[in-house]
Amino acid sequence: MSGWKGPLIWIATTAIFAGGAYLADKHIPGEHLPWKELDTSRPLGKATKSQILRLALSPPEVCMDLARDTDGFETIPAEPKSGPSSGDGKGVCGWDVARIVYGQDDIVLAPGEANMKCPLSVSTYLWTREIDRLAQDRYGEGLAKMHHMGTYSCRRQNGNNSGRWSQHAYGNAWDVASFELTDGHLVSVQSKWNSDDGDAEFLRDIRSAACKGFNVTLSPDYNRAHYDHFHVDMGPATACR
Secondary structure, X not given: OHHHHHHHHHHHHHHHHHHHHHHHHHHOOHHHOOOOOOOOXXXXXXXXXXXXXXXXXXXXXXXHHHHHHOOOEEEEEOOOEEOOOOOOOXXXXXXXXXXXXXXXXOEXXXXXXXXXXXXHHHHHHHHHHHHHHHHHHHHOOOEEEEEXXXXXXXXXXXXXXXXXXXXXXXXXXXXXEEEEEOOOOEEEHHHHOOOOOHHHHHHHHHHHHHHOOOOXXXXXXXXXXXXXXXXXXXXXXXXXX
């Protein structure tokens, strides 16, 4: 009988895990289950970041098809981009597969569209929708515009001449400066981060939402270089500051 002990324990353990997964699938929303595929109709959840990571590791067409089919997402495929033909950045900067993002539903990007690697664009879609919800809950007004500083810049981190390349070099990072509501109210990171009104709380809620979808989220709390914007990216590092 002792020879059966090991297999019986393995069978019992497997049954417990299978039963737990079944119950989780049935009763827990998909955005909180890391083994579920990303569903862009769902809100940001505890497992969204891991689901986007799995999407980023899939063949590029999986993400591109998801972005194309996401309801209300104003985006089209971007042309491949090469870096400089000589000097620093040659053979490093640019992308093979990316998307041009214009906005979603009635929310637009200002001063204009942004080129993003596909997983970054999908995370941006989810984040923007969450910001719209936060704005409606706090102000009774929706989000109208995301004022940004761009995505692509063929440079190293912190503008250095050596060291690691910035995720901006690949169109895999985005800097956002302010959020304009449907009534014209403008919530600027630079002017409102340390204010003593609800705008400061709104900005911190926005940062918390970003941390659920992006691998890296940096705010004015990180360092002086981010005094006027949020930096978000889908690079290999992780940070929520």
